[in-house]
Amino acid sequence: MELRDWKPWFAAYDDPESPLAGRLAVVRDGITRALDEAAAGPIRILSLCAGEGRDVIPVVAAHPRRADVTARLIEFDPEIADVARNAAAEAGLTDQTDQSDQTGAFTVVTGDAADPANFADFGPADLLLLCGIFGNISEADISNTVARAAALTARGGTAIWTRHRREPSLVPAIHDWFAQAGFAALWESDPALPESVYVAGHRQERDPAPFSGGDKLFTFIK
Ligand SMILES: C[S@@+](CC[C@H](N)C(=O)[O-])C[C@H]1O[C@@H](n2cnc3c(N)ncnc32)[C@H](O)[C@@H]1O
Structure with a gap:
């Protein structure tokens, strides 16, 4: 898989x-x-x-x-994944695993976060993070990812996503797709905030269908 070098992108967080x-502050509050x-x-x-897990790890x-947390973070770039892995270890999060289960x-x-092989075994999540994705994939892939998020999120679970609001804004359409997938809007x-920033949280109100695996969810085009 060809992917641009995302490492410099993270400097803006500093x-x-x-x-x-x-x-990031909004995403952390949502988590x-x-x-x-x-x-x-x-x-x-x-x-x-x-990415570097800057949202979920410190929270x-x-x-x-x-x-109580069991987490799986999926990141394609090995160096960026290492940053996340080290941050989790430094925070003591990797020491609490019950080795029996x-x-x-x-x-x-x-690995590839679009490939169901990397998460089909994880089971429905109580919190699904789709941050920094929807600004980098096609409209069809956003729609497909939201539809398939329904099977990845447990009833009562939260999905958090981000997207810019530059016109023509896709934010209303993404809300519609979440609603069609059984999610209720919780907060936004x-x-x-600048139009480069939009974050929303939705709650899954249905029991998830079994996740079927299958095709990739999306492809980064930026
Ligand atoms: C815009 S950054 C967002 C990172 C993080 N979610 C955040 O909000 O801070 C996008 C990240 O996705 C990673 N990425 C792009 N395509 C991917 C794929 N198919 N599977 C896993 N990671 C991917 C990039 O390497 C980069 O770290």
């Missing part, structure tokens, strides 16, 4: 005034909310195109429910 840092509201018991988190590490495993997979980012 400028607290950048739109990307503003987006915190999902953990706060999660039912008692195991919490399964799946992050596709996870889980600081959250009282951290021991892998409960509490916090795993960073180096402040419209006062």
Whole structure:
């Protein structure tokens, strides 16, 4: 798979005034909310195109429910995946795995997040992260990914996604696709944020159909 070098993209996170840092704060708040509201018991988190894991790793590490979390982060670039893996290890998240059943495993997979082979075995997630994806794939692939997210998200689970709001904005269409897939809109980012930033959280209100695997969900075109 051909992929552009995404490593320089992450530098914008280090400028607290950048739109990307503003987006990260919203995503982190959404993750915190999902953990706060999660039912008692195991919490399964799946992050596709996870990057350096700057959203989920610090939030889980600081959250009282951290021991309940089993997470799989999937990132294609091996160096970026290593950054995430090291961050998870430094946060102590990789030490809590129950070796008997892998409960509490916090795993960073180096691989294609569009390939169902990398997550079909994970089971419906209580939190699905689709951040930094929808601005980089075709409209048809966004629609397809949202439709298939239905089978990846447990009833009551949250899906968080991002997309810019530049015209013609696809944000209303993406909301429609989530609704068709059984999700109710929960929250969205402040419209006062720059138009490069939009984040929303949705709750799955149906029991997920079994995930069928099959074709890739999307292809990055940027
Ligand atoms: C825009 S960044 C977003 C990273 C992260 N989700 C975030 O919001 O900080 C996109 C990331 O997706 C990764 N990526 C692109 N295509 C991928 C694929 N098919 N499978 C896994 N990772 C992919 C890139 O290497 C890059 O790290």
